[in-house]
Amino acid sequence: MKKPNLLFLFADQWRRNAIGFMNKEEVLTPNLDNFSKEAMTFTNAYSTCPLCSPSRATILTGKYPISHGVITNCKPNLDNVYLKENEITIGDVLKKEGYSTGYIGKWHLDDPEAQNGNTPISGAKNWDAYTPPGPKRHGFDFWYSYGADDNHFTPHYWNNSPEQIKVNKWSVEHETDIALDFISKNKDDNFALFVSWNPPHTPLDQIPQEYVDLYKDIDIKIRENVVLDNIIDHPKTIEPFSFTREKYIDMVKRYYGAITGIDINFQRIIKYLKDNNLFEDTIVVVTADHGEMLCSHGLWSKHVWYDESLSVPFIVSYGNNIKYGFNETVLSGVDIMPTLLSILNINIPNSVEGKDLSLAFQGNYIENTAVTMCYPGNQNLIKTLKKEGKNPLAYGWRSVISKDETYVYFNSYDSKSPQEEFIYKNKEDEYQLNPIYLDKNENKWRGILKTWAENFKDPIFKK
Known part of the structure; x- marks a missing residue:
C-alpha cells in the first residue's frame, strides 16, 4: 500500500494573523483562504524559538534548542552552534522509511564557511554555507539550497558541488519551479519535500512590484500596539530608527505583498497536486519558522515573546483523512515532527521531546502548553557574560503559553538587570498591552517552567 506523501511548505518571518481568512490583517491570500476550507488550521501555533536557526532545528528534530544546541542563529564566531550530524531529523527518518526526500530553499543550520578571513571555494559569504552531500544533509537526497542569504531577486543555491547556481528570479517563484519539477519526477513514488521560502523575511524592497501594487487602494489599519518612534530589535543590537506613518504603511504593504506572492506560488503547487490526483494522498503543511513584529511595541523583527513574533500559521490538509x-x-x-510521523504511521524516535498532537486532526481539542524561549546570541554579549563567570544560557527569556494565558520569565540579556515575571491574558488583551506582573511567590506557571527546565537541563533559574 502506497504511503501518503508529505509536502512541507514553510516561509520565514510570517506571522500567524497575516493571512486573509484569519480576518485580522488586510492581507490578500485568496488561494490560502480556499485551501483552509479543506484543511485544519491551528489557531494557537507558535515558534518554539522565534529565530531562524533554532526554530528550524527544532522543527526538524522535535527537540528544544537547549537539547539540539542551536540556541541562536548559525553565524560566524560562535562555538558549536550548528545542527550536528548525529541529530535525528525527520529527513533522516523519512529516508529510512523509503521516501524520496528533497529540500529546497533556505537551510541556515550549518556553521558559516567564511570565518577568520578565509574565502571558501563555494563563494559563501557572511552567514552563508554550502552543505555538502552526506550526513549534514540529514536524509534529504535531493538538495537545492543555501545557508543564509537575503538577496530575494538574485538568489543562489548549491546542489551537489560547491559551485553556486545563480538565478535572476524572485526566490519564491524559482523555488516553486524547482519544487514542481521534483514532484513531477517523484509523483509515482512516496515523496517527502520540504520547501523553505525566505520571504516575507526582510529586506522588504525585494518583492515583485506586481504583488505590492495589489495593495495600492487598500486601507491598512495600524495595530493598536504599533510604535513608530525609536524602533529597535529586542536584544538591542541595531541602531534605533523611526518611521513616518506613510513609510510604515508602505513597509506593511510590502510585507503583505510578499505573502500574496507566496499565496500565488502556493496555488501553483496545489493545482499540480490536484491535476495529477496527488492531493488526496499528500499531507500538505503550511507554516513558518517564526513571526515578525513590524513595529508592534516599538520592535522590529523577532526574538521576543510577543504574539507577533511567536505566532505562526499552521495549516494542514490530507484529503478526507482529517477534519476541516x-x-x-x-x-x-517541537511538536511538529512527532505529530507528522504519527499521521504517517511511522515510529517516533526516542530522541524526540515534543508531543504527538495527531488526535487533534480528528477534531479533538488537546490540552497542551507551549514552552518557548530565546537565549543570548550576540557574540559580544556572550563574551561579556562568560568573562563575568556567568552561563549565557541562563539569560534571555522563557515563556509558557496556554490557550488563555502567556507567562513570561525574563532574565534580561546582562547580569545587572533585574529578573521580571508576568502574564498576559490572551483573549482579553489581544495586543498584549497590559502585562500582569507577578511577585516572588510560587505560581502554577513558574512551576510548569521549573519542571520543564529541570527535565531539559535549562539553567534559566540559575542566573
Whole structure:
C-alpha cells in the first residue's frame, strides 16, 4: 500500500494573523483562504524559538534548542552552534522509511564557511554555507539550497558541488519551479519535500512590484500596539530608527505583498497536486519558522515573546483523512515532527521531546502548553557574560503559553538587570498591552517552567 506523501511548505518571518481568512490583517491570500476550507488550521501555533536557526532545528528534530544546541542563529564566531550530524531529523527518518526526500530553499543550520578571513571555494559569504552531500544533509537526497542569504531577486543555491547556481528570479517563484519539477519526477513514488521560502523575511524592497501594487487602494489599519518612534530589535543590537506613518504603511504593504506572492506560488503547487490526483494522498503543511513584529511595541523583527513574533500559521490538509476547520490546541515547533510521523504511521524516535498532537486532526481539542524561549546570541554579549563567570544560557527569556494565558520569565540579556515575571491574558488583551506582573511567590506557571527546565537541563533559574 502506497504511503501518503508529505509536502512541507514553510516561509520565514510570517506571522500567524497575516493571512486573509484569519480576518485580522488586510492581507490578500485568496488561494490560502480556499485551501483552509479543506484543511485544519491551528489557531494557537507558535515558534518554539522565534529565530531562524533554532526554530528550524527544532522543527526538524522535535527537540528544544537547549537539547539540539542551536540556541541562536548559525553565524560566524560562535562555538558549536550548528545542527550536528548525529541529530535525528525527520529527513533522516523519512529516508529510512523509503521516501524520496528533497529540500529546497533556505537551510541556515550549518556553521558559516567564511570565518577568520578565509574565502571558501563555494563563494559563501557572511552567514552563508554550502552543505555538502552526506550526513549534514540529514536524509534529504535531493538538495537545492543555501545557508543564509537575503538577496530575494538574485538568489543562489548549491546542489551537489560547491559551485553556486545563480538565478535572476524572485526566490519564491524559482523555488516553486524547482519544487514542481521534483514532484513531477517523484509523483509515482512516496515523496517527502520540504520547501523553505525566505520571504516575507526582510529586506522588504525585494518583492515583485506586481504583488505590492495589489495593495495600492487598500486601507491598512495600524495595530493598536504599533510604535513608530525609536524602533529597535529586542536584544538591542541595531541602531534605533523611526518611521513616518506613510513609510510604515508602505513597509506593511510590502510585507503583505510578499505573502500574496507566496499565496500565488502556493496555488501553483496545489493545482499540480490536484491535476495529477496527488492531493488526496499528500499531507500538505503550511507554516513558518517564526513571526515578525513590524513595529508592534516599538520592535522590529523577532526574538521576543510577543504574539507577533511567536505566532505562526499552521495549516494542514490530507484529503478526507482529517477534519476541516479551526482547532484551538496549542502547538509549537517541537511538536511538529512527532505529530507528522504519527499521521504517517511511522515510529517516533526516542530522541524526540515534543508531543504527538495527531488526535487533534480528528477534531479533538488537546490540552497542551507551549514552552518557548530565546537565549543570548550576540557574540559580544556572550563574551561579556562568560568573562563575568556567568552561563549565557541562563539569560534571555522563557515563556509558557496556554490557550488563555502567556507567562513570561525574563532574565534580561546582562547580569545587572533585574529578573521580571508576568502574564498576559490572551483573549482579553489581544495586543498584549497590559502585562500582569507577578511577585516572588510560587505560581502554577513558574512551576510548569521549573519542571520543564529541570527535565531539559535549562539553567534559566540559575542566573
